[in-house]
Structure formats: structure tokens, C-alpha cells
Amino acid sequence: MKYKSLALLLFSASSSLLCLGQTNSAAVVEDFKTTPTTQQEQKFPQVNSEGRVRVSISAPQALKVQLDIGGKKYDLVKDEKGVWTGESAPQDEGFHYYQLNIDGASVPDPGSLYYYGASRWGSGIEIPAKDQDFYALKNVPHGQLRETQYFSKTSNSTRRVYIYTPPGYEKDGKKYPVLYLQHGMGENETGWGNQGRTAVIMDNLIAEGKSLPFIIVMENSSNQGAPRAARPAGAPTPGAPTGAPAVQPTGAPMGAPPAGMRSMGAGQFERVLFDDLIPFVESNFRVIPDQAHRAMAGLSMGGMQTHSIVVANPDKFSYVGMFSSGTFEPKEIKDIDTFKKKVKVVFMSFGGREKGSVNIGPAAEEWNKVGIKGVSYISPETAHEWQSWRRSLHEFAPLLFR
Amino acid sequence: MKYKSLALLLFSASSSLLCLGQTNSAAVVEDFKTTPTTQQEQKFPQVNSEGRVRVSISAPQALKVQLDIGGKKYDLVKDEKGVWTGESAPQDEGFHYYQLNIDGASVPDPGSLYYYGASRWGSGIEIPAKDQDFYALKNVPHGQLRETQYFSKTSNSTRRVYIYTPPGYEKDGKKYPVLYLQHGMGENETGWGNQGRTAVIMDNLIAEGKSLPFIIVMENSSNQGAPRAARPAGAPTPGAPTGAPAVQPTGAPMGAPPAGMRSMGAGQFERVLFDDLIPFVESNFRVIPDQAHRAMAGLSMGGMQTHSIVVANPDKFSYVGMFSSGTFEPKEIKDIDTFKKKVKVVFMSFGGREKGSVNIGPAAEEWNKVGIKGVSYISPETAHEWQSWRRSLHEFAPLLFR
Numbered sequence: 001m002k003y004k005s006l007a008l009l010l011f012s013a014s015s016s017l018l019c020l021g022q023t024n025s026a027a028v029v030e031d032f033k034t035t036p037t038t039q040q041e042q043k044f045p046q047v048n049s050e051g052r053v054r055v056s057i058s059a060p061q062a063l064k065v066q067l068d069i070g071g072k073k074y075d076l077v078k079d080e081k082g083v084w085t086g087e088s089a090p091q092d093e094g095f096h097y098y099q100l101n102i103d104g105a106s107v108p109d110p111g112s113l114y115y116y117g118a119s120r121w122g123s124g125i126e127i128p129a130k131d132q133d134f135y136a137l138k139n140v141p142h143g144q145l146r147e148t149q150y151f152s153k154t155s156n157s158t159r160r161v162y163i164y165t166p167p168g169y170e171k172d173g174k175k176y177p178v179l180y181l182q183h184g185m186g187e188n189e190t191g192w193g194n195q196g197r198t199a200v201i202m203d204n205l206i207a208e209g210k211s212l213p214f215i216i217v218m219e220n221s222s223n224q225g226a227p228r229a230a231r232p233a234g235a236p237t238p239g240a241p242t243g244a245p246a247v248q249p250t251g252a253p254m255g256a257p258p259a260g261m262r263s264m265g266a267g268q269f270e271r272v273l274f275d276d277l278i279p280f281v282e283s284n285f286r287v288i289p290d291q292a293h294r295a296m297a298g299l300s301m302g303g304m305q306t307h308s309i310v311v312a313n314p315d316k317f318s319y320v321g322m323f324s325s326g327t328f329e330p331k332e333i334k335d336i337d338t339f340k341k342k343v344k345v346v347f348m349s350f351g352g353r354e355k356g357s358v359n360i361g362p363a364a365e366e367w368n369k370v371g372i373k374g375v376s377y378i379s380p381e382t383a384h385e386w387q388s389w390r391r392s393l394h395e396f397a398p399l400l401f402r
Numbered sequence: 403m404k405y406k407s408l409a410l411l412l413f414s415a416s417s418s419l420l421c422l423g424q425t426n427s428a429a430v431v432e433d434f435k436t437t438p439t440t441q442q443e444q445k446f447p448q449v450n451s452e453g454r455v456r457v458s459i460s461a462p463q464a465l466k467v468q469l470d471i472g473g474k475k476y477d478l479v480k481d482e483k484g485v486w487t488g489e490s491a492p493q494d495e496g497f498h499y500y501q502l503n504i505d506g507a508s509v510p511d512p513g514s515l516y517y518y519g520a521s522r523w524g525s526g527i528e529i530p531a532k533d534q535d536f537y538a539l540k541n542v543p544h545g546q547l548r549e550t551q552y553f554s555k556t557s558n559s560t561r562r563v564y565i566y567t568p569p570g571y572e573k574d575g576k577k578y579p580v581l582y583l584q585h586g587m588g589e590n591e592t593g594w595g596n597q598g599r600t601a602v603i604m605d606n607l608i609a610e611g612k613s614l615p616f617i618i619v620m621e622n623s624s625n626q627g628a629p630r631a632a633r634p635a636g637a638p639t640p641g642a643p644t645g646a647p648a649v650q651p652t653g654a655p656m657g658a659p660p661a662g663m664r665s666m667g668a669g670q671f672e673r674v675l676f677d678d679l680i681p682f683v684e685s686n687f688r689v690i691p692d693q694a695h696r697a698m699a700g701l702s703m704g705g706m707q708t709h710s711i712v713v714a715n716p717d718k719f720s721y722v723g724m725f726s727s728g729t730f731e732p733k734e735i736k737d738i739d740t741f742k743k744k745v746k747v748v749f750m751s752f753g754g755r756e757k758g759s760v761n762i763g764p765a766a767e768e769w770n771k772v773g774i775k776g777v778s779y780i781s782p783e784t785a786h787e788w789q790s791w792r793r794s795l796h797e798f799a800p801l802l803f804r
Contacts, residue, residue: 039522039523041521041522042522057507057509058506058507058508059504059505059506059507060505060506061465061466061505061506062464062504062505062506062507063463063465063505064463065507082506099512100509102461102464102504102505102507102509103461103462103463103464103465103504103505104460104461104462104463104464104484105459105460105461105464105467105504105509106460106512107459107502107504107507107509107510107511107512108509108510108512108516109509110501110508110509110510110522110524113523114510114516114523119443120441120443120444120512121441121515121516122512137551137560138560139553139560142550142551142552142560143550144548144549144550144565145548145549145550146546146547146548146549147546147547147548147549147601148544148545148546148547149539149544150544151541158539158540158541158544163546170686170687171686199549284572284573285572
């Protein structure tokens with residue numbers, strides 16, 4: 001009986017393992033393709049119809065190579081030529097930061113394009129989405145994404161800013177409204193233009209007649225231009241087992257920033273914004289320089305900054321957007337009668353997988369009750385990630401400057 | 403005697419080794435600093451006053467880690483925490499592509515910013531230069547570097563173009579001349595704006611009154627928009643021991659492209675240029691649309707394309723710039739009398755370490771003899787690399803549209 005039990009157990013275990021092995025193999029659909037975030041000359045990374053990410057890298061002398069994405073590390077398998085290949089579990093639709101780990105070194109995938117997030121330039125991957133048409137490049141009139149510099153007295157430095165100008169702006173001589181659009185923690189002024197696909201989203205919305213044309217200004221609300229040496233050391237400590245997904249605020253509860261990340265109060269950015277950035281934009285671009293034609297929005301930390309800046313300066317912006325940034329309620333405004341004469345829309349969004357998503361519908365209702373348009377939007381089946389924020393911009397833009 | 407000799411030999415060998423060790427240590431000047439191409443949050447890569455590049459990466463389980471720069475691989479040394487550190491021999495002043503090699507895997511350095519060259523996005527490093535002031539960001543009026551898209555009938559695709567507009571363009575309503583400026587082999591439309599520092603060079607030249615303001619158009623003369631699947635597989639083969647420096651055309655003799663690199667005749671790009679790009683620019687920007695106000699230049703392959711396009715189309719450009727691109731002589735032009743009524747300057751440059759540099763002075767003289775201004779420029783102590791081309795732009799721009 002004893003041996004028979006053991007044999008049965010062994011048989012049972014091995015067949016389970018066998019089944020497990022088969023199940024895993026069968027589960028990976030072999031329709032992997034390169035994706036828009038794969039470098040044009042490269043064959044990997046690839047994505048399949050389930051949203052699995054497959055990477056491949058030659059590392060003949062390596063002992064262990066892993067794909068680090070979505071907070072998990074996946075072991076790759078080495079072939080006889082020394083090429084390591086493997087794939088992740090299915091990922092959410094949209095954009096994700098990731099990296100490779102080679103014998104303990106966290107490095108960018110040499111096959112991917114690079115994006116700034118998680119306080120580093122590193123790999124990103126695009127998972128095809130059911131609704132990807134809204135951020136697909138099309139043969140429509142295109143605006144411009146402009147990089148320029150201006151001098152900030154606040155930071156005593158020359159600062160970089162990205163400015164989207166809509167199709168038509170170049171030639172029509174008209175003045176336009178402006179949206180000031182902020183990135184999240186560990187990101188910078190490049191985020192909305194790169195992984196956020198702001199220009200493409202706006203070009204498409206404008207071509208479809210769903211959004212009015214307006215200018216979008218994207219600056220950096222983390223880096224206030226202090227000398228490099230005076231800044232807190234950012235970025236993960238070398239040697240720490242933190243991958244990009246583990247470091248980035250994605251999915252993290254609001255609150256204290258992850259170790260090694262810069263955070264700043266809205267106060268510092270507020271000075272750059274009002275004393276330097278808005279004056280630069282209003283004196284150098286054809287904009288309508290009043291509250292009715294000025295909006296502010298941001299994602300995560302950028303939305304929290306929007307929130308506190310609007311509360312402290314109720315006379316500056318008429319449209320307010322908070323993407324994955326908590327809840328804003330009328331009770332925070334002292335003089336609601338004055339506020340509602342000036343502020344037209346309060347928009348709050350979250351990814352459906354974020355806890356905060358349950359609160360924004362009721363908060364939007366509170367705004368409607370006091371006579372200000374409150375709008376809430378929940379991005380289906382996404383978390384604290386760029387697909388939520390692309391969709392949020394796509395929902396928010398059509399509400400502006402009507 | 404026998405033992406004495408051996409002892410002497412051993413003593414002599416060990417003291418030599420000791421000396422060698424000391425000599426090497428003593429040779430490295432310990433004044434390493436981060437450089438503008440180091441990610442802002444990172445402590446490495448660093449560069450010292452000799453132009454050595456020091457990298458550092460945590461890779462606790464790795465067996466071998468190397469820095470791959472300038473065609474050589476330098477072994478890094480592991481400390482007790484598993485962090486590998488080491489430095490290269492002194493590099494030329496200016497910008498260089500590089501990468502790390504971890505147990506046989508060629509990967510970007512996670513501490514650097516990334517640039518497109520050698521047919522891949524990867525690490526780049528800036529070595530401080532004696533003349534770096536001409537491409538240093540200053541508090542002067544800034545132009546804009548604009549990214550936009552246009553539809554090309556030739557390639558049947560929406561293509562990306564970068565356009566530099568000078569300070570003043572945004573507001574003054576004037577029309578400007580245009581320079582079409584091409585990248586080299588294995589590079590793309592981002593090269594001049596990123597590692598080329600085009601906008602900063604022009605802003606500074608214009609602020610000093612050394613250059614007239616003009617527009618610069620930067621497109622891609624490698625990628626003609628064929629569907630991805632139809633393109634030749636580019637990029638180094640996975641597993642091949644090719645680092646970026648080994649793959650890039652830097653320092654390579656003119657001629658056949660390195661394996662795995664796209665090359666194209668000037669013919670295909672010529673169609674995009676004349677049928678799509680110039681019409682797009684001239685109908686969407688405030689430009690003076692005639693030969694007298696149109697220039698073309700390029701580096702390496704881009705200069706060779708400029709050369710053949712100008713020979714085939716002598717009625718399109720009045721200023722011609724070839725940077726590290728060979729020699730252009732009057733005898734190539736059939737109707738030199740007509741040519742000299744329209745073409746004002748032929749500019750040829752090389753890095754002083756490039757073989758072709760000996761030919762351009764005499765060729766420039768040939769142009770002067772036939773009544774067209776011929777200018778040659780040799781960049782001191784540089785090779786087939788970006789410092790030569792930044793300096794070439796800096797020398798060429800002041801000659802234009804006078």
C-alpha cells in the first residue's frame with residue numbers, strides 16, 4: 001500500500017506536470033508580430049493576439065535572461081546558438097514599460113524603441129488594442145509637435161517645452177485656446193508626445209470634427225531646473241532588483257512616491273507655470289490669453305498638481321482634467337458662485353482596474369448639482385497605465401472650449 | 403645560474419606587471435563627470451578630461467561585462483557588490499555611439515540617452531570638446547524643432563519630417579530660405595536634431611549674427627516607406643559579435659555598406675524630395691520657393707545623395723554642402739555657364755583623420771576657377787563622426803543665402 005500510494009502520487013504528479021506543460025504550450029497562440037514600438041530594423045520584441053510579449057536576444061555566455069514586464073519576471077530559454085527567447089503572460093492593451101534582465105543586469109531591450117518613464121529612458125511595448133484606431137496615424141491633416149526652449153526666471157535655467165499646434169495653425173493666422181497637459185511621476189515633458197500619442201489623437205479627433213482645434217503645452221513638473229548635483233539622486237539604486245514596472249507608479253496606491261523618485265509639490269511647478277511658461281506661450285504663440293480659453297489637465301501626479309493648482313488659482317483655467325489622479329469635489333472651492341461663472345468642466349477619469357474609479361462618478365454628480373459640468377470616465381480593463389490616459393485625453397478633448 | 407636566471411626572470415616579470423598596473427592606474431585621470439548624454443537621474447556614464455568613457459552597471463551574476471566603443475571592447479571589473487565598472491581609452495572630442503556587452507549580449511547602457519545610428523536606437527556619449535561652446539544651449543532666442551507628418555505619393559505612406567524654424571519665424575510673417583539637410587547611412591531623420599544639435603547650433607549662429615535665419619528640413623533618405631515586410635532585414639544579425647561602433651560607417655572607407663545596412667540610390671529619395679517633400683514644405687511653411695533660396699547638404703551618404711541629386715538637377719539648389727561625402731568637381735557639370743548663374747557655393751568638408759580630406763581643397767579651387775565659390779573645411783582631429791558634421795554645419799550655414 002505504501003509503495004502503491006507513492007507510485008500513484010508520482011504518476012499523478014508527473015501527469016499533472018505533463019498536463020501543465022501541455023496547457024502552457026497550447027495556451028501561447030503563435031501569431032506573434034512586431035509592433036509599432038519595435039525598432040524598424042529589428043525582429044523582436046513581438047506581440048501576439050493574446051497580448052503576450054515575446055523577446056529574443058543573443059547572449060551566448062549568459063546564465064539567466066529574463067523579461068521584466070508588468071511587475072513580473074519571465075525566464076527566457078536559450079537555444080543552441082545562444083539566443084534567448086520567451087514570452088510574458090498576456091498584458092493589458094496599450095503601452096507598457098519593460099526591460100530585460102541579463103545575469104542580474106537590468107537593461108533596455110536592444111530591439112525596442114525607448115520612452116521616458118519610471119525615472120529612466122528604457123524599453124516600451126505597444127499591445128494592439130480593440131480601440132487603437134483613435135491613436136493610429138492616418139492620412140488626415142497633421143498638426144506639429146514642436147520642441148523649443150525658453151528661459152525660466154524661477155529655475156534660472158533654459159527649459160525645454162513641447163507644444164502641439166493643430167492642423168491649420170501654421171497658415172490661418174487665427175488665435176487658439178490652450179491646454180496645459182502634465183505627465184505623471186517618473187515621467188517628463190516627452191511622455192504625452194511619445195507614448196501618449198497626443199498629436200495623433202488630436203489630429204484624428206479634429207479631422208473627425210469631434211474636437212475643436214487647440215494648442216497643447218507639455219512641460220516638466222518634476223524637474224524644476226535645479227543644478228544636477230543639487231537634485232536628489234533619482235533612479236533605482238544600482239544592484240537593487242527593481243525593474244521598470246516595479247519602480248513606476250503604475251498600479252501603486254496614491255501617496256508616497258516609490259523610493260528613488262522625485263516628487264515635488266504643486267507649488268514649485270505653479271511658479272514656473274504662472275511666472276514663466278504661460279507668459280512665454282502667450283507672448284510667442286497665437287493664443288487667446290484668458291481663462292475661458294485656458295485648460296489644465298494631467299495624469300497621476302500631473303492631475304494631482306492640476307487639482308491643487310486649480311483650487312489655489314480658481315481664476316486661471318476653465319477646464320480641468322484629472323486622469324488617474326483622485327477625486328475633486330465642489331466642497332474644496334470656497335467661493336463656488338464665482339467659480340461656476342468661470343469654470344466650465346471638471347473631468348475625472350480612472351482605469352477600470354484602479355481603486356479610485358468608484359469615486360469619480362459620484363464626484364461628477366456633485367459638480368453637476370452645483371451647476372458645473374462634471375464628467376467621469378472609466379477606461380475599460382486598464383490600470384494605472386498609458387492606455388487609460390490616451391483614452392482620457394480622447395474623452396476630455398471634445399469637451400473643451402465649446 | 404639556471405635558477406638565478408629564472409628568479410630574475412620571475413622578479414623582472416612581476417615587477418613589470420606591477421609597473422604596468424601602476425602605469426595604467428596613473429594614466430587614468432580621476433576627474434570623471436556625467437555628461438549631457440547621461441540620463442539625468444543616473445550617475446554613469448561619465449567622461450574624464452582625457453576623453454575616457456567610464457561606465458558602471460550592476461550585473462551580479464554576469465561572467466564578463468565589456469564597454470564597446472570606437473571599435474574596441476574594454477573589460478569592466480566587478481566589485482564585491484556585483485557592480486561592474488571600467489573605462490575606455492581616450493576618445494575623440496564630440497559624440498560617439500557605444501554599447502555594453504553582458505555575457506555576449508550587446509545592449510544599450512541603461513545610464514545613457516539613446517540616439518539613432520548604426521541602424522539602431524542605442525547609447526551615445528558626448529565627450530566635452532574645446533569648441534563645444536558653438537553647440538551649447540544658451541539663453542538666446544530659440545527656434546523650434548518641429549515634428550510633423552505628410553503624405554507621400556511616391557512611398558504611398560505618411561512620412562515623418564523634422565523642420566527647424568529659426569527664432570522670429572513664429573511671429574514675423576516673413577518668408578524664409580530653406581536648407582534640406584540629410585543624415586548618413588544607418589541614421590534617420592532624427593540624427594541632425596538630436597546628436598547633430600542642429601537647432602542649438604543655428605540658434606547660436608543667428609544670435610551672434612553669423613548666419614542668416616533659414617528653415618532646415620530633415621527627412622529620411624534611407625527609408626522610403628516600403629512596407630516593413632518588404633524591406634531587407636536590417637540591423638546586425640542576432641548573435642553576431644558586432645557592436646554599434648563596428649557596424650556604423652564611422653571611419654569606414656566609402657563604398658559598400660556594412661552588411662545588414664540599408665543603402666539606397668539617390669533616385670528613390672530624389673522622387674520623394676521633388677514630388678512630395680519640397681511641395682509639402684513650400685505649400686505649408688512660409689518659404690521662398692525658388693532655387694536662389696534653396697540649399698541642400700548632407701553627411702556621408704546624405705552628402706553623396708546631395709551630390710548626385712545636384713548633378714542630375716542643376717536647377718534646384720543654389721548652395722551645396724557635402725560633409726565627409728567625397729569630392730565634387732566642376733567637370734561633372736555639363737553646362738557650367740548655366741550652372742554658375744544659379745549655384746553660389748559648393749562646400750566640401752571632412753574630418754582631418756579621414757582620407758578624403760586631402761582632396762577637397764584642390765576641388766574647391768577648381769570651383770573658384772570657374773567662378774563659383776568653392777569652400778573646403780577640415781575638422782581638426784576628428785574622423786567620420788558627428789563632431790566633424792556639427793562643425794561642418796557651423797561652417798556651412800554662414801555661407802548661405804547671402
